[in-house]
Each structure stands twice: as C-alpha cells, then as structure tokens.
Amino acid sequence: xxxxxxxxxxxxxxxxxxxxxxxxxxxxxxxxxxxxxxxxxxxxxxxxxxxxxxxxxxxxxxxxxxxxxxxxxxxxxxxxxxxxxxxxxxxxxxxxxxxxxxxxxxxxxxxxxxxxxxxxxxxxxxxxxx
Amino acid sequence: xxxxxxxxxxxxxxxxxxxxxxxxxxxxxxxxxxxxxxxxxxxxxxxxxxxxxxxxxxxxxxxxxxxxxxxxxxxxxxxxxxxxxxxxxxxxxxxxxxxxxxxxxxxxxxxxxxxxxxxxxxxxxxxxxxxxxxxxxxxxxxxxxxxxxxxxxxxxxxxxxxxxxxxxxxxxxxxxxxxxxxxxxxxxxxxxxxxxxxxxxxxxxxxxxxxxxxxxxxxxxxxxxxxxxxxxxxxxxxxxxxxxxxxxxxxxxxxxxxxxxxxxxxxxxxxxxxxxxxxxxxxxxxxxxxxxxxxxxxxxxxxxxxxxxxxxxxxxxxxxxxxxxxxxxxxxxxxxxxxxxxxxxxxxxxxxxxxxxxxxxxxxxxxxxxxxxxxxxxxxxxxxxxxxxxxxxxxxxxxxxxxxxxxxxxxxxxxxxxxxxxxxxxxxxxxxxxxxxxxxxxxxxxxxxxxxxxxxxxxxx
Numbered sequence: 001x002x003x004x005x006x007x008x009x010x011x012x013x014x015x016x017x018x019x020x021x022x023x024x025x026x027x028x029x030x031x032x033x034x035x036x037x038x039x040x041x042x043x044x045x046x047x048x049x050x051x052x053x054x055x056x057x058x059x060x061x062x063x064x065x066x067x068x069x070x071x072x073x074x075x076x077x078x079x080x081x082x083x084x085x086x087x088x089x090x091x092x093x094x095x096x097x098x099x100x101x102x103x104x105x106x107x108x109x110x111x112x113x114x115x116x117x118x119x120x121x122x123x124x125x126x127x128x129x130x
Numbered sequence: 131x132x133x134x135x136x137x138x139x140x141x142x143x144x145x146x147x148x149x150x151x152x153x154x155x156x157x158x159x160x161x162x163x164x165x166x167x168x169x170x171x172x173x174x175x176x177x178x179x180x181x182x183x184x185x186x187x188x189x190x191x192x193x194x195x196x197x198x199x200x201x202x203x204x205x206x207x208x209x210x211x212x213x214x215x216x217x218x219x220x221x222x223x224x225x226x227x228x229x230x231x232x233x234x235x236x237x238x239x240x241x242x243x244x245x246x247x248x249x250x251x252x253x254x255x256x257x258x259x260x261x262x263x264x265x266x267x268x269x270x271x272x273x274x275x276x277x278x279x280x281x282x283x284x285x286x287x288x289x290x291x292x293x294x295x296x297x298x299x300x301x302x303x304x305x306x307x308x309x310x311x312x313x314x315x316x317x318x319x320x321x322x323x324x325x326x327x328x329x330x331x332x333x334x335x336x337x338x339x340x341x342x343x344x345x346x347x348x349x350x351x352x353x354x355x356x357x358x359x360x361x362x363x364x365x366x367x368x369x370x371x372x373x374x375x376x377x378x379x380x381x382x383x384x385x386x387x388x389x390x391x392x393x394x395x396x397x398x399x400x401x402x403x404x405x406x407x408x409x410x411x412x413x414x415x416x417x418x419x420x421x422x423x424x425x426x427x428x429x430x431x432x433x434x435x436x437x438x439x440x441x442x443x444x445x446x447x448x449x450x451x452x453x454x455x456x457x458x459x460x461x462x463x464x465x466x467x468x469x470x471x472x473x474x475x476x477x478x479x480x481x482x483x484x485x486x487x488x489x490x491x492x493x494x495x496x497x498x499x500x501x502x503x504x505x506x507x508x509x510x511x512x513x514x515x516x517x518x519x520x521x522x523x524x525x526x527x528x529x530x531x532x533x534x535x536x537x538x539x540x541x542x543x544x545x546x547x548x549x550x551x552x553x554x555x556x557x558x559x560x561x562x563x564x565x566x567x568x569x570x571x572x573x574x575x576x577x578x579x580x581x582x583x584x585x586x587x588x589x590x591x
Contacts, residue, residue, distance in 0.1 A: 034516055035412050042556035044513040045579065046236070050556065072345070076313045085314050087337075089345040 017108055017116050025105025028098055032091055033106070041110045049084045052110035056080075062103075062117055066125040069099050096122040193254035193587065200584050201560075203545040207498070207590050210543070213574065214256045214583040217245050220576040221268040222319065222488065222564040223583070224277065226294030229569050231256065233576060233583065234270040234279055236317070243267065244279055246296075247583070254585060262299035268317035268389065269331075270564075273324055273368065280318040282311045285330060285366075306330065306366050308374040310359050314343075315387035321400060323393045328368040329400055330378075333387035334361035338407045338459050339443035346413050350459030354443050357383050361442060363391070363402065363434065382438040384473065389510075390489035390565075396503045397533030400434045401477070403486035403507060407446055408514040410458070417464045424515040425450065429486050430476035431505070433533060441473030449479045478535050483512035484522030487563045491530070494571025497588045504529040506542065508562035508575060513555040523547040523558050525565070525575055543586055546577060 029037075036048040043050035051057050056065065056079065072090035076083060091099070096119040107114035195209025202210045213231070218239040224232045231247040239245075242261035249256045269280035277288045277296070286302035305328070309318055315333025322328050334356045342348040354361070358380075365381035366373050382402070390403040411423030418426070427446035432438065445454040445468040454473055456462030480486065488508035492501050509522035527542040528535050548559030564576035568585065575584040 030517070031415075032412075035409060035514060038513065038516055038554035038556070040554035040556070042554045044555045045561075047513065074313070074343070085316060087314060087343045089342065 015116070017104060021101050021104050021116065022108065024098070025101035025103070026109075028094065028102040029105055029109075032094070033102065036086065036088070041106065041112075043084070044086075046082065047084055047086045048088075049079045049082075051106050052112060054080060057106055058112050058114045062121055063125050065103055066099060066117065066122050067129065069094070069103065070122075070126060070129060092126075096120075096126065192252060193585075195587060195589070200582075201545050201548065202543050202584065202586070204543055204586065208543075208586055208588050210584055210586045211254055212582055213249070213254065213585045214247050214259070215581065217247070217259065217581040217583065219578045220245075220563065220581045220583060221317070221578055222270045223566040223574055223576045224270045224272040225566045225568050225574065226272060226290065227569050228294045230294035231566075231574070231583070232270055232272070232277055232279075233564070234267055236266050236268055236578065238264070238266055243281075244270070254587075256583075262296065263302070269320035271320050271322055273322035273328075276368075278305075278320055278322065278328065278368075280306075280320050280330070282316040282318060283307065283309050285309075285318065285320060285328065287368075303371055305368070305371055306373045306378070309364075310335070312360075315360075315405070317389055319389050319391055321391045321393050322368055323398070323400070324395075326368050328366050329381060329391065329393075330364050330366065331385075331388040331391060331402075332360045332362060332364055333389075333405075334385075334442065336361075336443070337386075337409065338413070338457060340413075340459055344409060344413070350443055350457065352460070361385060363388060363400070365436075379436075381436055382432075382434045382440070384438075384440040384442045384444075385432070386442040389485075389487045390507065392489045392491050392505075394433075394491045394503075394530070394533055395493060396491070396530070399533050401489060401491070401505070402432050402434060403489050404430050404432065404440060404442070404476075405485055406430065406482060407442070407457070408483070410464075414458045414464075417458055420517055422464070424518040425482050427455075427482055428476065428479035429482065429484050429509075430480070431478040431486075431489070431507070431528075432474065433477045438474055439472050440476075441468070441470070444468070444470070445473055447476055447479055449481065452479070478528055478539060480507070480509075480526070480539060481521055483514040483520075485510035485512060488565040490565040490567060490573075492567060492571075492573070494567050496571025497573075500529055501527065503531060505535075506565055506573060507539075508565050510561045510563055510578075511547065511552065511555065511558050516553070520552040520555060520558075523552060523561060525562055525573075543575065543584075546575075 041052035070092045073088040099122045100117045100119045103117040196211045200210040200212045218235040219237040221234045233245045235243050243266045244263040246260045247256035248258040265281040267281040271278045275290050285306035288302045289297040312335035314335045319331045339354040340348040362383040363381045364378045366378040387405040388402040406427040410418040428449035448455045454468040456466040487510040490506045505528045507526045511523035512520045523546045525543040528539040529537045546560040560577035561579045563578040566574045573586040
C-alpha cells in the first residue's frame with residue numbers, strides 16, 4: 001500500500017500544466033491547426049498526419065516539434081508507418097510563448113500526455129534556425 | 131503466346147523448381163512446392179485457368195443482398211452486399227465482361243498492388259483472391275482486351291484473355307512514364323475513350339498555386355508555373371510503350387486535381403470531377419469566415435474538350451453565387467466575378483470539399499430507366515469543413531441525357547461513414563473511392579479505408 005502511494009506521488013511530481021497554458025494553446029490550435037489536424041487531433045488519412053498518439057508529438061525530441069511549427073513540413077517521410085501527402089505551412093509569426101502553448105496543448109490533449117514545452121525552448125530552436 | 135501456353139509455362143517453371151528440391155514423400159510435397167511457387171508469383175492454381183461458372187449466367191434474383199444492406203442506406207428497391215472485405219487500400223476498380231474484378235491498391239499488401247477477385251459459385255460474393263503488380267497507385271481501367279493501371283508516375287497495361295484473366299501478370303507493358311509526382315495530389319487516375327486514347331490526371335502539387343503552399347500571406351504565382359506539367363488532363367496513345375510528356379498532349383488545363391473521371395459513351399466526351407481548393411478562411415480570414423470556408427468552393431464536374439480550361443488557380447466556383455469568382459490569391463475578395471472567357475463553367479456544382487473520387491456514367495439495364503446514362507459520383511468525404519461537420523461519404527447520382535444533366539443531383543447510397551455526423555475525418559469507417567459497373571448492371575463501390583467492396587443491386591421491391 002505504501003509502495004503504491006509512493007508511486008502515485010512520484011508520478012504526480014511533474015509540474016501540472018496550467019489551465020491558462022492549455023486555454024491559450026487551444027485557442028491557437030483552433031485557428032492554426034484544427035483545419036488540417038482536425039478537432040480530434042486525428043489528422044486525415046494519407047493527407048494530414050495525426051497528432052493524437054503520434055510518436056513525434058509525445059516522444060523525446062521537442063526541438064524537432066518546435067522546428068515543424070516554425071518551418072512547416074513538406075518532406076515525404078514515413079510517419080508511424082504511413083505517408084501523408086499534403087504540405088504543412090510555416091507558423092514562424094507565432095511568438096515563442098504561443099508556439100510553446102500550442103505544443104503543450106497538443107502534447108496533453110486527446111490520448112497524449114507529455115511534458116510542457118517552454119518559451120525558452122522555442123527561443124533556443126528559433127535562434128538556431130536563423 | 132496464348133493462355134494455355136502461358137499457363138503451361140508457369141506450371142512448367144514451378145514444376146522445375148519443385149523437382150530441384152530434394153523430395154521424400156514425392157507427390158504431396160511436389161503439389162505443395164508447386165502451390166508455393168505459384169503463390170509466390172501471385173497466382174493460385176485454380177486462378178490460372180478460365181472459368182465457366184461466372185455469375186453473369188445467373189439471374190439477379192439468385193443473389194441476395196446482405197440482411198443489413200452492408201450497412202448502406204439506399205433508395206427503395208435497391209439492396210447491397212459486401213462482395214469482399216479487408217483487401218487493402220482499395221482505390222479504383224475495373225470489372226471484365228465476365229465478372230472478374232480488378233482493384234488497385236494505394237498501399238502494397240504482401241508486396242502486391244493489384245487485387246483480382248472472382249465469384250465462382252455465383253452467390254455474388256467473391257471467394258477467390260489473387261494479387262500481382264509491384265506498384266501502388268489509384269487508376270485502373272479496362273479497354274478492349276487490356277487492363278490499364280497507374281502508379282503515381284507511370285501507366286501500365288496487362289493483356290487479358292477472353293475469359294478476363296491475365297495473360298502475363300509478371301510483365302505489364304509500360305505505356306507512360308516520367309509523370310510528375312511532388313507528393314500532393316499525386317494519384318494518376320485514368321480513363322480511355324475506346325478509340326486508342328488514354329486520358330491521365332496529373333494533379334497540381336499545390337493547393338492554390340501560392341509561392342509558399344498553404345501559407346497565409348503568400349501570393350499566387352502569376353502565371354501559375356505548375357500548369358505546364360500538372361493541374362490538368364494529359365492525353366496519350368493507349369498502345370505505345372514508354373511515352374513521356376513529349377509524346378502526349380495537355381488535353382485540358384486549370385484543373386486542380388481530378389481523381390474521378392469517365393468517358394461518357396452516349397455523347398463521346400470526357401467528364402471529370404475536380405477537387406476544389408482548400409482553406410479560404412485559414413488564408414484569408416478577413417474575407418471568409420468558418421462557414422464560408424466550409425461551403426466554398428464547389429466540387430465541380432466539367433465536360434471537357436481539347437483545350438478546355440477550368441480556371442484553377444485563378445478562379446474557383448462559388449456554389450451559392452453560382453459564379454466563377456476570382457481567387458483571393460489573384461486579387462479576389464470573395465465577391466469579384468471572373469469575366470475571363472477562357473475559363474469554362476462547370477456542368478454541375480456539388481457542395482464544397484466532399485472529395486469526388488470516382489465518376490461513372492451508368493449504361494446498364496438493371497437499374498430503373500432514370501439511371502440510364504446518368505452519372506454516379508463517389509464522394510470520399512471532406513476534411514476541410516472543420517470546425518463545421520464534415521460532408522460527403524456517400525455516392526450521389528445525377529440524371530443525364532446526351533451529355534447534359536437533366537435534373538438535380540441526389541444522394542444515392544449513404545451510410546459508408548458508419549456514424550451520423552463526421553467531425554474528424556478519421557472517424558469515418560468506410561470512405562467511397564472507386565466505382566464500376568458489373569456485366570449485369572450492378573454498381574460496385576470500393577472503400578479505401580477498410581478495403582470493403584460493395585455491390586449495389588436493384589431488385590424492384
């Protein structure tokens with residue numbers, strides 16, 4: 001019983017994501033991302049990659065995710081076993097905090113659960129892209 | 131080489147390979163080895179041989195629809211059955227005059243991209259399945275004694291026997307090569323006029339010909355450089371090998387992406403369904419709100435002649451205003467009507483973004499008279515209507531006479547999505563993609579989501 005309590009305590013030791021971050025992130029998702037990635041984050045088969053359950057969204061490489069939002073994506077690459085034909089536009093006009101918030105929202109919506117993305121992380125990636 | 135010689139060669143080759151292996155229990159192992167060998171060639175022993183038990187000999191009455199009509203909602207008197215299921219990403223479909231079904235896959239299954247299906251016991255459902263061809267793609271069509279099929283860059287053809295089997299599934303003739311494929315709108319649907327010509331869709335690799343695709347603030351390119359080699363229909367000889375752009379001719383231009391097209395035999399004309407552009411609101415939020423963006427532009431059908439110009443990217447067709455409107459990328463404001471005489475009007479305008487993936491002019495006699503010479507359109511279903519609900523995921527019908535629509539379009543077969551309202555596209559269970567007419571006048575529909583093949587029949591009740 002003690003072991004279980006310790007485990008639960010350990011899991012919730014990650015800093016909780018604030019409601020305002022999720023709210024801001026969702027607002028950006030609705031205007032910038034929803035049209036292609038859909039209201040359920042499921043994408044469109046063979047056209048627009050899903051975000052819900054996507055390994056690129058929840059696995060380690062935050063810098064790669066940030067680069068996709070800032071630069072867009074048009075490569076033909078296999079994404080979790082599928083190919084997607086449409087091109088993603090760049091969203092470099094979003095501020096660092098906005099990019100961070102929308103990525104945090106995506107990483108914690110639907111079935112996704114992952115750590116937040118910070119404005120500092122976005123700033124660092126953006127600096128490298130110049 | 132005739133069929134018997136070809137069959138004998140295949141069996142001889144496999145016999146030879148079987149004999150080369152050490153055998154203990156000779157007879158059964160030999161049969162097994164031959165079977166395995168033929169399977170490796172994508173064939174089965176029974177499949178090589180001509181069939182006499184084809185379903186065309188049996189009356190429609192012998193074929194019972196599924197008790198739930200395969201989950202479809204149809205007009206009174208119609209029934210449906212699942213002919214085959216889970217065959218892979220089933221795109222377009224072609225059926226021989228003896229009822230052999232060929233389906234093109236856009237993803238390889240066991241390394242093969244074309245599936246052949248046969249119903250040998252005449253119950254309407256296929257129980258025999260084979261596959262061949264090592265390329266993915268969408269287009270497939272039968273003309274004369276040839277089965278044509280396309281990848282995203284090339285077009286091939288296979289000779290058929292009088293029974294509708296393949297003379298040599300291992301060696302198609304490559305008739306067209308080098309077609310541009312830049313990922314977006316890459317499928318190369320095909321149609322033939324039966325007079326020695328093949329028409330190939332080369333979709334534009336762009337949404338609206340902006341300098342930066344799908345990017346707010348990016349201008350439309352003037353003139354649109356894509357049109358010289360994409361964004362239109364190209365016409366080639368249906369027989370010559372290894373044709374490239376130089377051997378063909380741009381038959382029609384200004385067409386963003388045509389997945390569904392068909393030759394109307396009644397008035398001898400090519401008809402196409404265009405996938406209209408996306409994201410009016412994302413790109414021009416000041417001109418178009420979510421609702422306008424969800425409902426414009428129309429999905430349009432065009433009756434084409436050589437030199438036809440449907441106007442993409444410079445205009446789009448507004449189904450509410452019933453006009454060709456100057457695209458915002460080219461100075462439009464959502465209201466400015468185009469006056470350019472070069473751009474033709476659609477034959478019919480359908481609701482926006484529904485993704486017409488197949489077009490079929492019905493020439494059969496099984497369905498009631500109103501359907502004869504009319505057009506069936508398979509709508510794959512929208513994604514670009516979000517945040518409003520999606521539309522489509524059904525087969526529509528428009529009556530035609532001598533190349534002109536004679537009435538309003540209507541929904542013919544619905545229920546493919548399996549849910550009442552589709553909000554996110556991945557929620558749709560089945561998505562209609564291909565259409566074909568069977569030798570008895572049944573309508574076949576493919577689904578590239580679950581690989582289901584539907585057969586819709588009229589039983590007059």
